[in-house]
Amino acid sequence: MNSVAYVWLIAACGIATYLTRLPGLWLGRVLRVRPRLKRGLDSIPVGVFAAMVVPSLVNGVAKGGHINIPFALAALVSAVVALWTKHPLWTMISGVVSIALLRLL
């Protein structure tokens, strides 16, 4: 994509997000949601995040047919920090620092 396409992408993603904001608030005055549907939609982010994490972990750890030890250890550190802090910034910093250090060893 070139930089004009980025402008369109930002616009389209902005509209897609806006469509999840205004119509709901508007319809909220007349509609009620079923709990099942609510739980389903509530779970979508978990699935999306898992989809961003799991394949890249599998690829990173098993890169080139053998186990990539620095990657595997950094992933372990990040997983612990992720479950402990539950925060992307601290997990990102610990992950980047640990993989950089492990690669220097």
Added chain:
Amino acid sequence: MRLPFSISSVRLPREQPTRNDFTTALTKSAPLSVSVFTYGLAYGALAHSTNHLGLVQSLAMSVFVFAGASQFTILALLKQGTAFWAIVSSVFLLNSRQILYGLSLGQYLTKVKHGALPFLSHGLTDESYSVSILTAKEQELSSSFFAGAGTAIFVPWLISSALGYLIGSMIADPAKFGLDFAYTAAFMGLLGAQITSSMRLLTVALAGLAAAAAAHWYGTSGAVFAGAVVSFMVGVMEK
């Protein structure tokens, strides 16, 4: 049953603008403003590391999309060369939970003027929803309050996106040994925050498995859709 279009014809008592509610919302949201600020730093730093987006574009995304998880996902998908519409539909899927926030909050916002809702609605986020819905159960929700709850998130998100981008441009060189891992780690942090029950852990396992299989055949956008569909189904079937 009331219909949405009948509302404009009904004269609702004009709401008194209350600066007080606005500042109350800012105060109530303060802890979340701090947390959003740290998220924004991570977003800005990653936006710089994509080598695709300039500062203005990265900030434009924070203004117009204004949804943390989606913005992280857009960056990661851009980096992997995912197609335009696959990115847009992933963003829609990821934000579809906000439709529910709207449906749940809308019933308390009956006094908000019709023309104000399109502007106020842009401030709807995970954070402003939580603060507003808790308040709505104690007192009447005014548009000033909802505007304050949105502003309390919007402003720190913008400032920290810019700051993160600038920090990213300063540390890009020293961090090059580990930057390829930054996305995976950032998403692990987002995922960690979602694991609130053993059911959620099962969802992660099933969605992760489906995503890994889909990634093999269809790439990252296939993985995102597989993960979203599986987690939706688990959520619907949950007792």
